[in-house]
Amino acid sequence: MARGKTHIVRHRRRREGKTDYRARLSLLKSKKPRFVVRKSSKNITCQLVGYGPKGDNVIAASDSRSLKSYGWNGHCGNISAAYLTGLLCGAKATKAGIKEAVLDMGLYKSVKGSRIYAALKGAVDSGLNVAHSEGVLPPQDRIEGRHTKESEKTTKEFRAAMGKIAPGISVKPVKPDTEPATEKPETKPDTPAKPVTKEAEQKQDKDQSKDQDKGKDQDKDQSKDPAKGK
Secondary structure, three states, rough: OOOOOOOOOOOOOHHOOOOHHHHHHHHHHOOOEEEEEOOOOOOEEEEEEEEEEEEEEEEEEHHHHHHHHHHOOOOOOOOHHHHHHHHHHHHHHEEEEEEEEEEEOOOOOOOOOOOOHHHHHHHHHHOOOOOOOHHHHHOHHHHHHOOOOOOOHHHHHHOOOOOOHOOOOOOOOOOOOOOOOOOOOOOOOOOOOOOOOHHHHHHHHHHHHHHHHHHHHHHHHHOOHHHOOO
């Protein structure tokens, strides 16, 4: 007969570190399709997954390797590819009649401006309503690849692929990171004070001594004739 505490075996995917069932349950409680984003060093995968009595069913899916058919010849694992993959998945989802979803980032940590949020921005720009904070999304210049060495070529390919995936989306102009410096009014420098010479100091001392002597003479006259002071 067995004795001691009962050991509960966890689910296989929990033991393997592949699924967080608490996070999954909270997403399923929203009763919305999940916008699932998974990444590797060379690929980005986006899926819109619904839940049914028999399990999950994929409504729409896109892969960054399929972007070559839209004119994208860049790397399939960078931020630009993640955005285009999310845009493509969101466009397929909106055609299927899906209007809103909830982000499922799996076991990845939330990193501001990461590829996960680049894919999310693509899905949102396609017309899919996904709750998010604007502060976590990467800036537009980084999504277009303006920070790379071949920025002109990357931006040109990015906009061409974007136009084929979602023709109705217009790219907003990129704002400069630094504002132009405003001209400050010119201020005239203070004129330095002239140095005091020894002759001027001696003259000043003589004038002060004369004033003191005059004051003493007036006091003497008033003491002799008090009627003059009145």
